[in-house]
């Protein structure tokens with residue numbers, strides 16, 4: 001194969017890129033750790049599970065369309081599922097991939113990184129209690145339909161996913177005690193004009209709100225988490241109104257009796273690979289913190305490495321589809337498969353659509369963008385790094401003795417030395433350090449990811465028989 | 466205050482710089498500043514933390530990979546013939562240096578915990594050289610016979626004793642030679658412990674990069690950092706693999722080059738190893754929190770600190786051979802660090818002719834964790850113009866004088 005770009009991540013961004021390339025008869029290798037394509041939003045529930053809830057969604061129709069298109073292009077796409085990219089070996093220009101229990105290497109040239117995002121973990125007192133989940137976690141349980149996450153649930157955080165999850169859980173037979181959105185109603189009303197830029201998404205959002213209303217599910221603007229209480233399992237959640245900066249107004253707090261809670265304060269781009277590949281990164285809290293810098297064609301600062309979708313800054317699945325196409329066009333230009341003029345012609349309407357969507361998203365961010373009050377949620381004895389059981393007070397102590405960046409914080413406290421390499425606590429710690437020191441997020445830096453990005457059995461790199 | 470001259474500026478805050486800062490801080494009349502900026506690959510944070518005084522001196526631990534053992538070499542030579550080789554051993558004064566340092570640790574542990582509050586996790590483990598075949602045995606016998614005065618610190622184990630002691634070791638191992646006092650610490654906690662205790666005792670820690678050293682009439686007068694000029698009477702070069710960069714600021718060339726070492730780390734596991742292990746492939750140490758650390762390579766790759774697949778495979782395969790159940794355990798992280806290497810594997814300590822107020826404390830190669838304690842005492846003596854408890858001559862830079870003329874590539 002003459003030209004072969006490796007696309008890491010088979011979500012909306014990666015799939016749309018592969019499809020566009022196929023339309024130009026250009027081959028690609030599409031790599032994803034899951035057993036199905038689709039990424040975070042279109043991923044089918046595991047085989048054999050009841051997915052009736054999922055079928056109901058509009059997203060399913062979109063997914064179906066994309067999967068069909070993908071099928072038609074399959075002769076151009078070498079699909080490698082259950083293949084986890086674990087990092088790179090720069091001296092040999094290799095990328096390491098775990099496949100069938102063994103690590104193998106492929107060339108690290110010509111990469112489109114479309115690894116999507118994680119849900120940002122928000123520490124608060126009691127957040128490690130069983131029964132507390134990320135909204136994505138709770139959602140995937142609801143989608144499967146086999147196990148209910150609980151009987152009485154609350155959804156707390158910010159952003160439209162709270163509404164989506166509330167509906168899905170409710171349809172799966174869970175009582176939704178309340179949905180609490182940290183953003184304030186006046187901020188959304190103020191910007192309603194901008195939201196008109198995407199009537200489709202606006203309508204979708206409204207339909208979710210109507211669903212809650214119809215089923216008498218209480219929805220609170222300007223409210224959020226304070227703490228979770230329970231002995232061995234979640235029993236109660238304390239919530240409160242949030243002020244302008246999202247500091248809870250504790251005098252007005254109240255308690256909800258629930259046995260499960262979905263918490264969601266923001267997303268974080270999965271940038272471990274672009275970090276390891278030495279791409280330049282920038283910081284913007286509203287787009288999830290650090291993400292690789294890209295030019296108008298989704299090229300990163302490193303030659304022949306492209307980034308698209310939520311990996312290149314959170315903008316949601318619709319933008320992911322479009323940015324995947326732009327990245328594919330960039331590759332076609334770079335291998336002289338099409339001229340810049342030709343590419344521009346195709347890109348123009350895509351960019352126009354993308355800008356419209358980004359405007360919508362920006363408005364949502366103004367409403368939903370994380371605020372500094374969240375940093376004060378943990379108590380002194382709240383665990384921040386779950387892998388190494390590092391409490392908030394240990395982090396404060398470290399700051400007191402002069403720790404100024406994430407590397408020093410790691411050596412001092414062991415944050416990020418656990419199995420997740422800081423995927424959980426890294427963002428909170430960066431935000432907190434920058435806030436406390438009045439320093440920039442760039443200066444505070446990040447926890448350097450290393451091979452393997454996720455734990456692997458030693459046997460996977462064993463060469464004895 | 467601003468223009469006050471500092472007595473001593475220490476450049477580099479790894480285990481060596483911090484241990485010196487701590488030792489010097491026992492004298493309350495000295496004003497001391499430690500300047501450090503953590504560079505990618507600094508050795509202390511990457512280290513295994515073995516206090517393998519005899520093991521490393523006879524070429525085990527990191528040394529094994531440096532000079533592969535006989536059996537390993539035999540496997541690799543096509544015809545299988547190779548004359549019996551003596552293990553790679555360091556000179557007797559180096560044994561002394563290591564053993565003296567090792568003896569200091571129990572007290573140090575108490576002191577540092579009391580003063581600065583950091584527990585650097587000193588564990589009595591011993592180090593076992595695990596033997597798989599007769600060649601390994603011949604190699605171990607060579608070691609044993611070459612240091613008769615230390616035989617009370619060594620113990621032979623046959624395969625039955627070994628199995629009893631370490632039930633998870635490869636059933637085919639024929640025995641082990643144990644070094645009873647070769648223990649371990651947590652290396653970065655040791656550095657934290659030195660630093661915090663030094664701080665309590667008045668050392669100022671400055672997070673900055675040294676850019677230049679100002680010399681006037683052959684005497685050091687100030688250190689320039691990115692942000693400041695710090696006037697001082699004495700500088701101590703403890704900049705690890707970057708020591709030659711620092712010495713060039715006073716026109717001294719040091720034959721110190723970075724020697725890359727890679728490490729693999731397991732997830733936390735229940736305690737399955739009593740002692741640290743060294744085989745002809747790798748060393749294995751279970752740390753106090755249950756993580757199993759596997760090391761290490763010795764590579765000349767300049768300042769590169771990336772992981773590389775072939776080397777990791779070699780280490781992992783060696784570790785699985787030694788501890789078969791590791792196969793099913795997870796590796797959660799790999800990294801690499803830069804040992805400050807010297808041509809004769811011996812550190813470079815003390816003054817340099819022709820430049821006043823400059824002291825070397827660098828080139829600790831693969832034993833800087835172990836020898837940090839004694840290094841600090843030697844430097845402390847030199848600062849106070851006392852004769853060190855160990856003969857300084859074999860550690861001085863001028864030992865390379867003639868060689869440096871003949872082998873200019875070392876400079």
Ligand SMILES: Cc1cc2nc3c(=O)[nH]c(=O)nc-3n(C[C@H](O)[C@H](O)[C@H](O)COP(=O)(O)OP(=O)(O)OC[C@H]3O[C@@H](n4cnc5c(N)ncnc54)[C@H](O)[C@@H]3O)c2cc1C
Pocket residue numbers: 008009010011012013014031032033034038039040041042083084085086114115116117118119135136137161164267270273308309310311315316317318320
């Ligand atoms: C848990 C969760 C639930 C969400 N639910 C919704 C929703 O219901 N509705 C909605 O509009 N938006 C949702 N989003 C947001 C939405 O996922 C994104 O906007 C959109 O999916 C982004 O598409 P993408 O192609 O950039 O990334 P993704 O869809 O996330 O796809 C990235 C893919 O790459 C894979 N991958 C990542 N790293 C590696 C690696 N190292 N090796 C191999 N494979 C790798 C991932 O497993 C994933 O399959 C959700 C996000 C998350 C995290």
Ligand SMILES: Cc1cc2nc3c(=O)[nH]c(=O)nc-3n(C[C@H](O)[C@H](O)[C@H](O)COP(=O)(O)OP(=O)(O)OC[C@H]3O[C@@H](n4cnc5c(N)ncnc54)[C@H](O)[C@@H]3O)c2cc1C
Pocket residue numbers: 476477478479480481482500501502503504505506507508509510511512513514515516517527673674675676703704705706707711725726727728760761801802803804805826827828829830831832833834835836
């Ligand atoms: C993989 C590996 C395993 C090892 N295992 C063992 C073991 O088991 N037992 C053992 O005893 N030893 C071991 N060692 C060796 C030991 O780690 C080193 O000998 C020791 O850490 C050296 O300490 P140092 O302070 O001289 O160097 P470093 O720890 O590298 O410290 C030097 C410091 O100086 C800083 N610096 C450099 N230039 C400047 C500048 N211009 N301005 C300011 N600061 C500067 C550096 O960034 C660094 O922080 C191992 C080493 C490696 C790499």
